Amino acid sequence: MSTLRFTEDHEWVRLDGDVVAIGITDYAQSQLGDVVYVELPEPGRRVEKGKEAAVVESAKAASEVYAPVSGEVIETNQAIVEEPARVNADPMGEGWFMKVRLADAAELEGLMDEAAYTSFVAGLG
Amino acid sequence: MPLSADPAPLRRTPLHAVHIARGARMVPFAGYEMPVQYAAGILAEHLHTRAQAGLFDVSHMGQATLRGADAARALEALVPGDLDGLGLGRTRYTLLLNETGGILDDLMATRTADGLSLVVNASRKEADFAHLRERLPRGIAVEPLIDWALLALQGPLAATVLARHAPGIDRLAFMAATEASVAGTRCWVTRSGYTGEDGFEISLAADAAPALAEALLAEPEVAPVGLGARDTLRLEAGLCLYGHDIDEGTTPVEAGLSWTIGKRRRSEGGFPGADAVLRQLSDGPRRKRVGIRPDGRAPAREGTDIVDDSGRSVGRVTSGGFGPTVGAPIAMGYVRAEQARQGEPLSLVVRGVARPARVAPLPFVPHRYHRA
Numbered sequence A: 001m002s003t004l005r006f007t008e009d010h011e012w013v014r015l016d017g018d019v020v021a022i023g024i025t026d027y028a029q030s031q032l033g034d035v036v037y038v039e040l041p042e043p044g045r046r047v048e049k050g051k052e053a054a055v056v057e058s059a060k061a062a063s064e065v066y067a068p069v070s071g072e073v074i075e076t077n078q079a080i081v082e083e084p085a086r087v088n089a090d091p092m093g094e095g096w097f098m099k100v101r102l103a104d105a106a107e108l109e110g111l112m113d114e115a116a117y118t119s120f121v122a123g124l125g
Numbered sequence B: 001m002p003l004s005a006d007p008a009p010l011r012r013t014p015l016h017a018v019h020i021a022r023g024a025r026m027v028p029f030a031g032y033e034m035p036v037q038y039a040a041g042i043l044a045e046h047l048h049t050r051a052q053a054g055l056f057d058v059s060h061m062g063q064a065t066l067r068g069a070d071a072a073r074a075l076e077a078l079v080p081g082d083l084d085g086l087g088l089g090r091t092r093y094t095l096l097l098n099e100t101g102g103i104l105d106d107l108m109a110t111r112t113a114d115g116l117s118l119v120v121n122a123s124r125k126e127a128d129f130a131h132l133r134e135r136l137p138r139g140i141a142v143e144p145l146i147d148w149a150l151l152a153l154q155g156p157l158a159a160t161v162l163a164r165h166a167p168g169i170d171r172l173a174f175m176a177a178t179e180a181s182v183a184g185t186r187c188w189v190t191r192s193g194y195t196g197e198d199g200f201e202i203s204l205a206a207d208a209a210p211a212l213a214e215a216l217l218a219e220p221e222v223a224p225v226g227l228g229a230r231d232t233l234r235l236e237a238g239l240c241l242y243g244h245d246i247d248e249g250t251t252p253v254e255a256g257l258s259w260t261i262g263k264r265r266r267s268e269g270g271f272p273g274a275d276a277v278l279r280q281l282s283d284g285p286r287r288k289r290v291g292i293r294p295d296g297r298a299p300a301r302e303g304t305d306i307v308d309d310s311g312r313s314v315g316r317v318t319s320g321g322f323g324p325t326v327g328a329p330i331a332m333g334y335v336r337a338e339q340a341r342q343g344e345p346l347s348l349v350v351r352g353v354a355r356p357a358r359v360a361p362l363p364f365v366p367h368r369y370h371r372a
Helices: A026-032 A078-082 A085-089 A105-110 A114-122 B016-021 B042-051 B071-075 B122-135 B158-165 B206-217 B227-236 B263-268 B274-283
Strands: A003-006 A011-016 A019-024 A035-039 A052-058 A062-066 A071-076 A098-102 B025-029 B032-037 B053-057 B062-067 B091-097 B103-112 B115-120 B141-144 B148-154 B177-182 B185-190 B199-205 B222-224 B287-294 B305-307 B313-323 B328-336 B345-350 B353-360
Touching (some): A019 A026, A035 A078, A035 B313, A078 A085, A098 A105, B016 B206, B032 B042, B032 B227, B042 B053, B042 B222, B042 B227, B053 B206, B062 B071, B062 B122, B071 B103, B071 B115, B103 B122, B115 B199, B148 B158, B148 B206, B158 B199, B158 B206, B185 B206, B206 B222, B227 B313, B227 B328, B287 B313
Antiparallel strands (some): A003 A011, A011 A019, A019 A098, A035 A052, A052 A062, A071 A098, B025 B032, B062 B141, B091 B103, B103 B115, B177 B185, B287 B353, B305 B313, B305 B345, B313 B328
């Protein structure tokens, strides 16, 4: 059973062992519109919780993707670099951004579970 | 998309309900609540316009009539275009200039039986009309069209579609205008646009606009298109956006708009900033607007610093993003004249990293205007 958590900045993080996959939510991709460019960190780089970890650009504008947790980037999804529209098509699946080896599991505790995130998005109107 | 942060209540165009019913995402723009995109999204709307026909609501733009026998000659005191030589029912793109040759606005002027009809930018319309009233002779009446709408139907199938509702309209020449009955409504139709494609702008009374929009949208070739795709379409076509690619600090010569300065006007002068503009025409400007193609995939947005191989700043991007038809990032910006040659290598500083790019010819996508 993997643990799925969400940030108020509309990133998702899925825990599997001590590795998390990170991406943006369906709400985020729908607000961005057509994704035309993704910039991912180099594997080996350390990302810090709440700091910029990637960039996603839509036809309209560029947005930062913040790391939901701290840790070392161990893998990035080159498929979304080659074909950014995958982020729109399957944000929670094929459209993942990166995998990070979690530095401190306690960082997950402050994040929302799916029910909390769903009601958070509903509250955005 | 450049969005205004105006706290004043937003105005609505006559097509507001049509946009909402079609699932538009509405944003503030130049004091209006405008559709930035519909459900299909910017990429699909852009590609649809290049393949078939897109319907745009541009009712936020300023429409006015200059009434008076000498309106065309009188307006020449404020613009560098040859308007006196404009035939009846012909349209010309021209520029309102300030005393130093800076661009106050760009506009379309059409010669009518009783003067000129003008279409100016939404963000500039109040300032433009005040400028015209202040500077034109008393005999020329500046009459903004209140309660009027403006629709643009753009794309390779626009003429076929519009001719179903206005037989014969497909024979209208590029940059010409005519009064026409479209689906039974009296309209003023111009063959022009802001996408690089063939197309029409249709001016009509506000109360008749929703029905005409629905009639056009009912055609299988037509999709509604928002401001997002309007911006990517005009950028690929190399067309300037006022307040971004041109403003009071840029001259027609720097902006690559010397072609708008009529031959007679070059010899006679007599427009604001003529000394400076004509000197730039003969000596060459110090900087020029150019097209830019990044080598990589990262779009360079407005404001991006342009540097040479030694890291020295040589200019700035004024419009930039992803070109859906080009399938790659594209930009326009100003660079020093020495760096304006096609193929000139430059770097664009995006998120602190200098990324290679080259000066590229404009437009990025060939214009496909109607040529009879």
